[in-house]
Amino acid sequence: MRTLLAWLRPPGDLRLPLLYLALGVYGLTVLWSVTEGIRGPYEVFDPGVAKSVFWRQVIWLGLGWTTLSLAARVPLRHLEALTSVFYLGALAALVLVLAAGPLVAGARRWFDFGPIRLQPAEMAKVCLVLVLARLFARRLPERGQLRPVAASFGLTAALFLLVLKEPDLGTALAFPAIWLLMLFWYGTSWTFLLAVVSPALSAVISFYSETVAQRAWPWGLYLFLFMGILYLARFRLGAGVLLLLGNIATGLGIPLLWKLLHGYQQERILTFFDPARDTQGAGYQVFQSKVAIGSGGLFGAGYLHGTQKGLAFLPERHTDFIFAVVGEELGLLGASVLLGLFLALILRGLSVAEGARRPFASFVAIGAVAYLCFHVVVNISITCGLLPVTGVPLPLLSYGGSNLLTTSFLVGLLINVGAHDYEA
Numbered sequence: 001m002r003t004l005l006a007w008l009r010p011p012g013d014l015r016l017p018l019l020y021l022a023l024g025v026y027g028l029t030v031l032w033s034v035t036e037g038i039r040g041p042y043e044v045f046d047p048g049v050a051k052s053v054f055w056r057q058v059i060w061l062g063l064g065w066t067t068l069s070l071a072a073r074v075p076l077r078h079l080e081a082l083t084s085v086f087y088l089g090a091l092a093a094l095v096l097v098l099a100a101g102p103l104v105a106g107a108r109r110w111f112d113f114g115p116i117r118l119q120p121a122e123m124a125k126v127c128l129v130l131v132l133a134r135l136f137a138r139r140l141p142e143r144g145q146l147r148p149v150a151a152s153f154g155l156t157a158a159l160f161l162l163v164l165k166e167p168d169l170g171t172a173l174a175f176p177a178i179w180l181l182m183l184f185w186y187g188t189s190w191t192f193l194l195a196v197v198s199p200a201l202s203a204v205i206s207f208y209s210e211t212v213a214q215r216a217w218p219w220g221l222y223l224f225l226f227m228g229i230l231y232l233a234r235f236r237l238g239a240g241v242l243l244l245l246g247n248i249a250t251g252l253g254i255p256l257l258w259k260l261l262h263g264y265q266q267e268r269i270l271t272f273f274d275p276a277r278d279t280q281g282a283g284y285q286v287f288q289s290k291v292a293i294g295s296g297g298l299f300g301a302g303y304l305h306g307t308q309k310g311l312a313f314l315p316e317r318h319t320d321f322i323f324a325v326v327g328e329e330l331g332l333l334g335a336s337v338l339l340g341l342f343l344a345l346i347l348r349g350l351s352v353a354e355g356a357r358r359p360f361a362s363f364v365a366i367g368a369v370a371y372l373c374f375h376v377v378v379n380i381s382i383t384c385g386l387l388p389v390t391g392v393p394l395p396l397l398s399y400g401g402s403n404l405l406t407t408s409f410l411v412g413l414l415i416n417v418g419a420h421d422y423e424a
């Protein structure tokens with residue numbers, strides 16, 4: 001028993017494990033509230049989320065801690081040697097789920113194993129972090145060296161497209177987000193990152209101009225400002241012209257991409273730009289979420305007393321919109337405590353990445369930080385109505401096993417890098 005308990009205690013500095021536990025307990029506390037009904041004068045209102053959700057999450061958190069302890073102890077050299085195997089396994093799993101996974105709400109995203117349902121796209125994020133870490137670590141940046149960047153783009157795009165095919169836009173967007181931050185850590189210049197990001201920005205502004213504002217000037221103004229940036233950044237004439245043409249092409253091609261989206265995805269995006277468009281349909285989730293957060297005020301309605309949650313007005317309150325429950329019941333103070341815990345976890349991860357002795361370990365750590373940043377920023381932005389709804393869970397708070405295990409493994413790798421990098 002003592003040996004087991006010693007193994008379950010992660011090695012090295014306790015700050016990361018304690019932050020993990022604090023967030024896990026915070027999440028369980030909120031989930032308990034989500035599964036509790038509000039007591040009225042004559043009856044108890046059904047919360048709409050079964051109490052079994054809470055107990056399942058308790059089990060998942062226990063499995064997550066075991067996963068964290070395992071990831072914190074596995075020698076990094078073994079992970080580095082097996083990255084190709086992990087990546088190919090992730091590709092195979094994503095292809096298999098598209099071919100044989102059960103169809104749920106029009107999507108094939110999970111494997112069902114009786115009472116357990118696992119999402120291979122979540123573990124594919126870990127595989128991407130590992131394979132990019134190995135690629136970047138073995139080919140440190142040199143002047144004019146674009147081969148590792150091109151290879152990393154191909155590895156990321158393959159996973160992105162397979163997950164997008166499921167379809168699962170929210171999960172798919174995590175892959176380019178991880179790639180971009182790891183690319184920045186690799187030492188890629190900001191001008192190159194501008195070249196990567198600007199076509200997507202051009203597409204968004206072009207869409208807004210054509211579909212929402214129905215005026216051409218926002219996109220025209222963007223192209224004018226972009227040409228100024230190209231001049232100030234001293235791009236070579238040929239490269240600048242190609243980049244400008246790429247921005248124009250993506251802007252003009254946005255109608256074709258728009259037609260490829262599913263109807264519900266189109267409606268969510270349109271409702272994001274115009275929240276009053278459909279408050280009872282596509283905009284219902286965000287509308288109710290903003291009502292819940294706004295009603296919380298500074299101190300909140302009180303634990304277990306949130307009406308948006310308790311009367312089941314707030315959809316997906318145990319998964320993607322759990323932050324709205326925090327805002328309603330615990331107010332700005334409770335939400336600030338939660339954000340402070342996430343910020344401490346991310347800053348500690350950056351410190352681990354910066355202090356790592358080996359390039360592979362450093363890239364693994366920054367990949368884990370990129371994953372956490374993406375999920376926290378995007379989920380909370382969606383909940384507050386700052387981004388379109390895409391279905392991104394909040395790590396260690398949202399109900400679900402696949403994301404919790406992925407988060408646990410990556411936090412375990414952060415602990416591993418901080419404690420065992422000198423042994424790897």
